[in-house]
Amino acid sequence: MSNAAASSRWSGPDEPVEVELTLNGVPATLTAKARWSLADGLREHGLTGTHLGCEHGVCGACTVIVDGAAVRACLMLTVQADGSSIVTVEGLSTGDALSPLQTAFRKHHALQCGFCTPGMLMTAHALLTEEPEADADRIRSALSGNLCRCTGYLPIIEAVLEARAAYSKVDKP
Ligand code: FES
Ligand code: FES
Numbered sequence: 001m002s003n004a005a006a007s008s009r010w011s012g013p014d015e016p017v018e019v020e021l022t023l024n025g026v027p028a029t030l031t032a033k034a035r036w037s038l039a040d041g042l043r044e045h046g047l048t049g050t051h052l053g054c055e056h057g058v059c060g061a062c063t064v065i066v067d068g069a070a071v072r073a074c075l076m077l078t079v080q081a082d083g084s085s086i087v088t089v090e091g092l093s094t095g096d097a098l099s100p101l102q103t104a105f106r107k108h109h110a111l112q113c114g115f116c117t118p119g120m121l122m123t124a125h126a127l128l129t130e131e132p133e134a135d136a137d138r139i140r141s142a143l144s145g146n147l148c149r150c151t152g153y154l155p156i157i158e159a160v161l162e163a164r165a166a167y168s169k170v171d172k173p
Contacts, residue, residue, distance in 0.1 A: 019082045023047075024091030032078035038064070038071075041078030042088055049089035049118045053147075060146035063119035064088050070126035089118035092125060100166030101125055104159040112150040119146050124160045132167035134160075 013035035020029050023045075032041040039062040042050045053059035055074045062073040065087040092099040098106065101121060111117045120143060127134055127142040134142070139160045140153070148156065 017079050019078055021081050021083060022085040024087055030078055030081075034077070034079055036078045037062075037074050038066075038076040038078050038081050038086075039073035041081070042073060042086075047088050047090050051115055051118055053115065058147070059116070060119040060123060061116055063122040063146065065122055065126050068126070068129075070123045087122070087125075089121055092121060099125075101128070101160070101163040104163040105156070108155040108159040108162065110151060110155040110159040116146060116148040116151075120148070120156055124163070128160070128164055128167040132164050134164065136161060 013033065015034050016031050017034050018029050018031055019041065020027070022028070023030075028045075030041045030045050032044065036044070037055075039050050039052050039055075042064065043052070050064055050073055051061040052074060053061035055062075057072050057075045060072065063070050064073045065071070066076070066081065066084050068085075092102060101124060105111060105117065105121065110120075123143055123146050124139070127139065131138065136157055139157055143153070143156065143160070
């Protein structure tokens with residue numbers, strides 16, 4: 001259903017709306033209340049890897065990739081994702097095989113409680129997809145909107161630096 005069609009039928013914030021999109025490479029339909037954030041819609045769909053911390057755009061824990069851009073899923077409505085292609089942290093790995101970025105996080109102990117980790121991974125994935133040669137300063141800048149309260153940032157930067165090699169081998173469409 002198009003956004004225009006969704007808005008023309010809208011009758012209240014609790015009305016269920018069907019949102020059609022591509023989710024981690026697979027066509028999907030999310031049934032969401034009109035007032036739900038995209039993070040709510042994803043989590044209610046079972047994709048609970050997208051975390052909610054501040055719920056007002058500050059912490060970055062909810063970061064997902066929408067049409068190639070890292071987006072805070074707490075600042076976007078599920079209905080706004082109609083027709084979009086979304087990648088969540090669940091889409092990084094293949095089955096039980098971690099992606100090179102996830103493997104680097106594990107190797108460098110770039111997480112402690114793990115609450116911020118999905119957002120860190122998605123922000124770093126979006127960055128390295130576009131800029132596989134990003135240096136440490138660029139990585140720090142890109143991750144400056146993702147807050148971690150327990151690990152410290154040095155292992156995270158080291159992990160992203162190491163993962164660059166895997167992204168530089170990927171042909172861009
Ligand atoms: S939960 Fe979205 S930025 Fe904090
Ligand atoms: S690992 Fe705990 S908040 Fe980042």
